[in-house]
Amino acid sequence: MTAPLTPPHQPPHDAHAWPPPYPPSPEEDDVPSTGTELRQAAVVAAVSVVVGAALGPLWLWLAPRVPLISDGKAVFLRDSEGESAIGADGTFVLLALGFGAVAALLVFLFHRHGGVALVLGLAVGGVLGSLLGWGVGTYLGPTHDVVAHAKAVGPNVVFDAPLKLEMWQGAILAWPLAATAVHLGLTALFGPRDPEPEWPPSPASPPPSSTPPPARG
Numbered sequence: 001m002t003a004p005l006t007p008p009h010q011p012p013h014d015a016h017a018w019p020p021p022y023p024p025s026p027e028e029d030d031v032p033s034t035g036t037e038l039r040q041a042a043v044v045a046a047v048s049v050v051v052g053a054a055l056g057p058l059w060l061w062l063a064p065r066v067p068l069i070s071d072g073k074a075v076f077l078r079d080s081e082g083e084s085a086i087g088a089d090g091t092f093v094l095l096a097l098g099f100g101a102v103a104a105l106l107v108f109l110f111h112r113h114g115g116v117a118l119v120l121g122l123a124v125g126g127v128l129g130s131l132l133g134w135g136v137g138t139y140l141g142p143t144h145d146v147v148a149h150a151k152a153v154g155p156n157v158v159f160d161a162p163l164k165l166e167m168w169q170g171a172i173l174a175w176p177l178a179a180t181a182v183h184l185g186l187t188a189l190f191g192p193r194d195p196e197p198e199w200p201p202s203p204a205s206p207p208p209s210s211t212p213p214p215a216r217g
Contacts, residue, residue: 034117041121044107045128048121048179051099052129056136059095059163063088063137066161070150078158089166092134093174100126100178108186119180126176134172138163 064087067078104122111118141163143149153159165171 037115037117040111041115041117044103044118044121045125048103048125048129048175049132050129051103052125052132052175053136055092055095055099055129055133056138057140059088059092059133059137060141062095063091063163067158068146068150068161069158070153070155072155075146075150077161086166088163089171092137092165092171096126096130096133096171096174097178099129100175100180101182103175104179104182104186108183108190112187112190112192119183122179122183123176126179127172130172130175134165134168 066088068075069078100122103126107118107122138144142160144162146162149159
């Protein structure tokens with residue numbers, strides 16, 4: 001009786017074959033495609049822009065006011081040595097840093113796989129959200145027509161200067177820098193790790209021969 005032959009459609013199994021036919025790990029299945037990552041990044045950027053509208057009123061509420069006064073001919077700073085103007089910039093930067101850190105945390109919690117597209121979405125959304133918050137805050141704040149405002153309130157009456165950013169370039173970059181830095185840090189510390197490579201087992205050494213060596217004449 002002859003041994004059954006291996007079916008032609010099934011290759012013979014080799015116990016020492018490399019790599020072993022392991023099924024894909026769950027981490028590999030969870031990695032999204034490029035199209036999915038781009039859509040997720042677009043959603044992150046869009047949500048950041050919408051949230052940026054809330055930055056403006058919050059900045060207007062927390063920023064220190066710059067008092068002005070008019071003598072009927074010109075407008076002056078009531079406190080020429082005050083630091084209220086710098087305080088407005090600092091308030092905006094602190095709020096933007098907080099918004100960026102929270103955005104990065106939420107993105108990491110919902111998309112732990114990370115990816116360059118998500119980081120770019122956070123950066124672009126942070127810049128656009130900061131610009132929108134800046135615009136909303138200055139629009140809702142005191143009018144920029146200082147002369148008309150001084151005439152309306154009358155001489156020797158204190159009124160608030162328009163809300164503005166003196167160093168707007170740095171203030172606008174606070175949100176995207178915080179978002180990207182926090183997201184990269186969270187991904188490096190708590191993100192999924194690449195599986196360690198498994199090396200093939202070393203071949204077993206042949207058993208010693210039981211045949212005695214030939215006698216020497």
